[in-house]
Amino acid sequence: MTVPVRLRPEIAALPPYRQGKQADPDAFKLSSNENPFEPLPAVLEALHGALQVNRYPDASAAALRQILADRYGVGLDEVHIGAGSISVLSQLLLAVAQTGDEVLYSWRSFEAYPGLVTVTGATSVQVPNRADGGHDLVAMAAALTDRTRLVIVCSPNNPTGQIVTTAEFETFMASVPESVLVVLDEAYAEFVTDEAAVDGESLTERHPNLVVLRTFSKAYGLAGLRVGYAIGPAYILDAARSTAIALSVTGLGQEAAIASLAHEGELLERVARIVRLRDDVRQALLDQGWEVPPAQGNFLWLPTGEHTAHAAGVFDKHGIVVRAFAPEGIRVSIGEAASVDKLLAAAQEVVHAL
Known part of the structure; x- marks a missing residue:
């Protein structure tokens, strides 16, 4: 048998x-x-010039990281590249959470969150959205325990579309112990027009336990090439790099992202x-x-x-x-x-x- x-x-x-x-x-x-537009001609040209697929890509994505580091005014090691922002989130979860720990997030939010948490062995703590579909950060702060290791804040929230405001986020961060990692998932940041919305780009230096996620999949139209990134403290991103599958960000993806930034x-x-x-x-x-x-x-x-x-x-x-x-x-x-x-x-x- x-x-x-x-x-x-x-x-x-x-x-x-x-x-x-x-x-x-x-x-x-x-x-x-998905972005309905085809890639820009300059991006397609960069892809044609990078078709050396018999060679491994730069595992550190150094050229792309340097461009992003210069853009955000941070050090090279304060930028991490992954195969989409979901990949970086998975690495961060693996770096900080294990069996017996808790990961806190609003629900409903991005449907991949529960599965990623389960893989680590940790327990999901889902705080219901407000009636308007936005994050209830007051309730999320009340749900923090000594077992909480990571909090995910998604702005704009996928799938409801609501933002977290800067004022709401700053109040929330004041209630989170610095030993708890907060991940601000801003996959749709480029589409935001509400001036009250939180902008992680301006907050990483103020909060030593904050990592901001962004992606080239949505606004930049590179969903099929899987490139996302994180901005945050070097020691946290080093831990994420330690959990990453090596060489998962392709050379084509890196070149397309660089070309996209050049024609932003x-x-x-x-x-x-x-x-x-x-x-x-x-x-x-x-x-x-x-x-x-x-x-x-x-x-x-x-x-x-x-x-x-x-x-x-x-x-x-x-x-x-x-x-x-x-x-x-x-x-x-x-x-x-x-x-x-x-x-x-x-x-x-x-x-x-x-």
Whole structure:
């Protein structure tokens, strides 16, 4: 009789991460918060010039780190590059949390958080979002214990789109012991237009227990190349580097990120177009009767509650692939301008049914 390999029970029970549903050729995929624009010609040119795939990449990503260090006014070792910001978060969790520890975050937030915590052996402490979908930082501060090792703050929050303000964040940080690591996940920072929003770029020197995460996947349109980064204290990032899988950031990804930073103005013009479309679509949804919270990412949140599965089916029928989080709501990305009419037609049908 074959004896099955013994798996950790918490891992055996853990569902794997599932990305947004792929779209049929005649549908619009608005389920993964991807940038609808093709890479800039200069980025494609850099990729063609870096097609030496028989060689290993620079494991330290030194050239990209130096550019980012100069940009943020920090030392080279205060920058860490990973295969997407989720990879860096995983490394930070592995560096600080283990069985018996707690990791605190708002919920609902990025769906990968619970799985990443489970892999470390630590326990997730999920603090419910406020009624408007934002972080309840007062409740999060009250949930801190002597077992808390890491806190994740996501601004704008994925999938609800709400920001954390600078005032809220500073008050929260004053309540967190300096021995507890706070990770500010700012994957959608470039889409933020609310001046009250927290900006991790300006806070790392003030808080010795703060690490800020950002990514090239969203605003810079490099989701398929997997490049993210962290800014924070060198000793913490050294610990993250120790847990990282070596050589996981490709040379192509590094070159594309460098080229993107060199042509950032053009890319941010595209971001501004997405933001304008986001605000226009939100207003149209409000006019239809939806209650859509203020959106600061490249997506919108539709609180469909117990009707989420049905609503997702209606969108799918109209050729719009959305991300459904039953029984709470639907996240829909801002994609091609051509998707708007189909999106609004589906939304009109759903809101009438509700």
